[in-house]
Amino acid sequence: MKGDKVLRISVTDRCNLRCIYCMPESGVNLSPSDELLSYEEIELIGRAALDAGISKFRITGGEPLVRKGIIQLVEKLARLDSLDLALTTNGILLAEFAHSLKQAGLKRVTVSLDTLRKDRFEKIARRDGLEKIFTALDNSRKAGLAPIKINTVIIRGVNDDEILDFVRFGQKEKVEVRFIELMPFAGLNSGCKELGRWNKPLLVKGNEIKAAIEKEFGPLIDSRPEQGVAKIFQTESGAKVGLITPISDRFCDGCQRLRLGPEGKLRICLFDEQGIDLRKELRERKADQDQMAAILSEAFSRKNLWERGDLEKSAGEMFRIGG
Ligand code: SAM
Ligand code: SF4
Numbered sequence: 001m002k003g004d005k006v007l008r009i010s011v012t013d014r015c016n017l018r019c020i021y022c023m024p025e026s027g028v029n030l031s032p033s034d035e036l037l038s039y040e041e042i043e044l045i046g047r048a049a050l051d052a053g054i055s056k057f058r059i060t061g062g063e064p065l066v067r068k069g070i071i072q073l074v075e076k077l078a079r080l081d082s083l084d085l086a087l088t089t090n091g092i093l094l095a096e097f098a099h100s101l102k103q104a105g106l107k108r109v110t111v112s113l114d115t116l117r118k119d120r121f122e123k124i125a126r127r128d129g130l131e132k133i134f135t136a137l138d139n140s141r142k143a144g145l146a147p148i149k150i151n152t153v154i155i156r157g158v159n160d161d162e163i164l165d166f167v168r169f170g171q172k173e174k175v176e177v178r179f180i181e182l183m184p185f186a187g188l189n190s191g192c193k194e195l196g197r198w199n200k201p202l203l204v205k206g207n208e209i210k211a212a213i214e215k216e217f218g219p220l221i222d223s224r225p226e227q228g229v230a231k232i233f234q235t236e237s238g239a240k241v242g243l244i245t246p247i248s249d250r251f252c253d254g255c256q257r258l259r260l261g262p263e264g265k266l267r268i269c270l271f272d273e274q275g276i277d278l279r280k281e282l283r284e285r286k287a288d289q290d291q292m293a294a295i296l297s298e299a300f301s302r303k304n305l306w307e308r309g310d311l312e313k314s315a316g317e318m319f320r321i322g323g
Helices: 037-051 070-079 094-102 118-125 132-145 160-173 206-217 280-283 289-302
Strands: 006-010 055-058 084-089 108-112 149-154 174-181 231-234 238-246 257-260 265-267
Touching: 006 037, 037 070, 037 257, 037 280, 037 289, 055 070, 070 084, 070 280, 084 206, 094 108, 094 132, 118 132, 149 160, 160 174, 160 206, 160 238, 174 206, 206 238, 206 289, 265 280, 265 289, 280 289
Parallel strands: 006 055, 006 257, 055 084, 084 108, 108 149, 149 174, 174 238
Antiparallel strands: 231 238, 257 265
């Protein structure tokens, strides 16, 4: 069974962190603000998406909370009455935004967190702020942004010794921790002094993560089979754990996502480098809601024929695409 159709909306390519596997430390060409879709344009695309049968939205980035007036966008999308309205964030600004996000109509948050150790956080994110993320989790819970999920990219030699700590943390904090395999994106290049280019030894496959968890906590129970791209399990003691395995076990058949970039590029896959220029459709061809819905439906139907190609040659920029 496939899950509901989702539109992931990346609202900015700017970020207040510089994670070693995602964004180059310097030299990034950021989009000028007049090239970003306006909130009104995103709202129109959101309406069209609902017409096209897409029932869930996720706001992402770059770091979505650094875009000015983000609360207004949440309000606009919340008024559309989708089945779900979620946000993926690095959590740095979330403590101060949690309450107003909830008031604006956001339903839930996913927070990216790759380590529970302060010194290591600064190495991975190239900035500090771990304490702010812990406060953000508390404030999100108090605000009612539930369920909270954590995204953790596991990298060999960097944080693979924290897998069990994350399972314990998830259980204590009552959050689902989703372990993600490292993917080859533009942040991983010869200029990345910490990791260099993406290479297989850095990859910790989902099976290896699962085996490590089972060795400590006993067999993982499949708790939400065949729904979307994450495989969700539970330990015998009740900790919820997710595995997202784009490299070792491609999940294309279960993928019901379209991705909208901040500059209006619609991608049918994470690895779709060409995309469809929705900004041009809106600004030059003056596409209305019906025409936009037709474009989105057509994009979805093309997913069935999509062949994602050689991942190791991918030059996509995750900080623009939004994860
Ligand atoms: N800034 C927000 C955040 O970090 O949650 C939202 C955007 S970020 C690009 C979305 C997700 O993409 C994060 O969970 C991040 O860990 C993941 N990501 C970025 N680069 C990745 C890579 N090379 N491999 C796997 N996941 C990656
Ligand atoms: Fe920024 Fe998120 Fe990329 Fe980290 S993963 S650099 S927080 S966009």
